[in-house]
Amino acid sequence: MVLAGCTQQSATSAPPGGAPARPQVGVVTVHPQSVAITAELPGRTVASLVAEVRPQVDGIIQSRLFKEGSEVAKGDALYQIGPASYQASYDSAIATEQKAEAAVPSAQAKFDRYAGLISQNAVSKQDYDDAAASLAQAKAEVASAKASVETARINLAYTKIIAPIGGRVDKSSLTPGALVTANQTDALTTIRTLDPINIDVTESSTNLLDLRQAIAEGRLKFNGEGVSVKLKLENGTIYSQTGKMEFAEANVSETTGTFALRAQFPNPDRLLLPGMYVRAIVEAAVAPNSYLVPQRGVSRNTKGEPTAMVVNADGKVEQRILSVRNSVGNDWLVDSGINDGERIIVEGTQLVKAGADATPVEVTIDPTTGEIKDREQSSASATATGGNAAGAAKQPASGATGN
Structure with missing residues (x-):
C-alpha cells in the first residue's frame, strides 16, 4: 500500500507528457531613441599661437x-x-632735429618780409623765389630730422x-x-600659446560623403554650428574639457583621400602639450528613432546578414534580420528589424532556436564593457512556469525515499 501511494503521488506531480522546462534567457528591452552619431578620428595637439623670437x-x-x-x-x-650705441644715435637725431627747427624762424621771417616787398617791386622776383625755397628747405629738413629721431627711437626700443x-x-x-x-x-626662443589648444585631425572623404548623404535623406540630423568634440588621450582616458569644431579644409589630399579638420579645446591646466597623439570623438549628427542593440545579442546568418533573437509576447523565440548602420560604443545602431518594446536575447542564445519557448529575464548591460552586470531580482517568479515544474518532478522521489 505504501509503495502504491508513493507511485500514485509521483504520477500526479510529474509534468504532463514529460514536457521539458522552458530555458531561461537574458533579454534587454529596446526602445527607439535619438542617438548621437560620433566619429573617432586620430589627431595631434597643436599650439593655437606660435611665435619665434628674433632680434x-x-x-x-x-x-x-x-x-x-x-x-x-x-x-x-x-x-x-x-643700448649704448642706439642711445647715442637717438640723442644725435634729437640734436639734428633741434638744429633744423632753429633754422625755420629765420627763413620764415625772410620770406614774410620779401612777400610784403614784392608787391612794391622793392625786391626782385628772383630774391622772393629764393626766400620761398629756403623756407621750404628748412621745413623739409625739420621733417627729415623728425623721421631720423623716430628711427633712432625705434632702434633703441628694439x-x-x-x-x-x-x-x-x-x-x-x-x-x-x-x-x-x-x-x-x-630664433632666440619660441613662445607657444597653450590655452586654448588646437587639435588637428583627419577624416576620409568617403565618410564625409556618407554623412552628408544621410543628412540629405533625413536619416540623420545635423547638430548645427559649433559641433561638440571630446578627446581621448594616449592613456585611454577622456579629457575633462569639451571642445568645438573650428573649421574643415576645403580640399581633399590627392595622395591619402583625406581632409583636415581643426578643433579647439580649453587647456587651463596645461595638461595638453603640442605634439601629443590624441583621438577626437566628434559628435557630427543625430539619428532619430533608432535602436541601440547590444553587440553581444547580434550574430550573422549563413548569408552574412546581422540577426538577433527576440522573445515575443507569447514567449516564443523569433529570429530577426537587422539593418545595422554602425557601432556606438558596445552597441549596434539599428534602423529596422525590431520594434518598440521588444526583448532582445543577449544571454543564452545557444539554448534556444527560432520557434522555441523561452523564459525571458531582464538583464542590465555595462555600457563601458558590454558585459552583463545585473539581472532581474525577481527571476524566480519569472521562471515559475518552467523552473518550478522541474522542481515538483523531483519532490516525489525524495518523499518516496523517506517513506
Whole structure:
C-alpha cells in the first residue's frame, strides 16, 4: 500500500507528457531613441599661437629677463641688448632735429618780409623765389630730422626684446654675452600659446560623403554650428574639457583621400602639450528613432546578414534580420528589424532556436564593457512556469525515499 501511494503521488506531480522546462534567457528591452552619431578620428595637439623670437637690431645680449619654461604675457621683456650705441644715435637725431627747427624762424621771417616787398617791386622776383625755397628747405629738413629721431627711437626700443604673444616660453638658444644680428635665422626662443589648444585631425572623404548623404535623406540630423568634440588621450582616458569644431579644409589630399579638420579645446591646466597623439570623438549628427542593440545579442546568418533573437509576447523565440548602420560604443545602431518594446536575447542564445519557448529575464548591460552586470531580482517568479515544474518532478522521489 505504501509503495502504491508513493507511485500514485509521483504520477500526479510529474509534468504532463514529460514536457521539458522552458530555458531561461537574458533579454534587454529596446526602445527607439535619438542617438548621437560620433566619429573617432586620430589627431595631434597643436599650439593655437606660435611665435619665434628674433632680434631686430645688432648687438650683444646683456641679460635674459625671463625664466625658461615659464608663462609670459604679451609685451613682457625677454632680452636686453646693449643700448649704448642706439642711445647715442637717438640723442644725435634729437640734436639734428633741434638744429633744423632753429633754422625755420629765420627763413620764415625772410620770406614774410620779401612777400610784403614784392608787391612794391622793392625786391626782385628772383630774391622772393629764393626766400620761398629756403623756407621750404628748412621745413623739409625739420621733417627729415623728425623721421631720423623716430628711427633712432625705434632702434633703441628694439634693444629690449619683448614677447609678441602670451604663452609658455621655451629654453633660450643663446646666453648673455652672445652677439646677435637683426632678423637672424636662428630664433632666440619660441613662445607657444597653450590655452586654448588646437587639435588637428583627419577624416576620409568617403565618410564625409556618407554623412552628408544621410543628412540629405533625413536619416540623420545635423547638430548645427559649433559641433561638440571630446578627446581621448594616449592613456585611454577622456579629457575633462569639451571642445568645438573650428573649421574643415576645403580640399581633399590627392595622395591619402583625406581632409583636415581643426578643433579647439580649453587647456587651463596645461595638461595638453603640442605634439601629443590624441583621438577626437566628434559628435557630427543625430539619428532619430533608432535602436541601440547590444553587440553581444547580434550574430550573422549563413548569408552574412546581422540577426538577433527576440522573445515575443507569447514567449516564443523569433529570429530577426537587422539593418545595422554602425557601432556606438558596445552597441549596434539599428534602423529596422525590431520594434518598440521588444526583448532582445543577449544571454543564452545557444539554448534556444527560432520557434522555441523561452523564459525571458531582464538583464542590465555595462555600457563601458558590454558585459552583463545585473539581472532581474525577481527571476524566480519569472521562471515559475518552467523552473518550478522541474522542481515538483523531483519532490516525489525524495518523499518516496523517506517513506
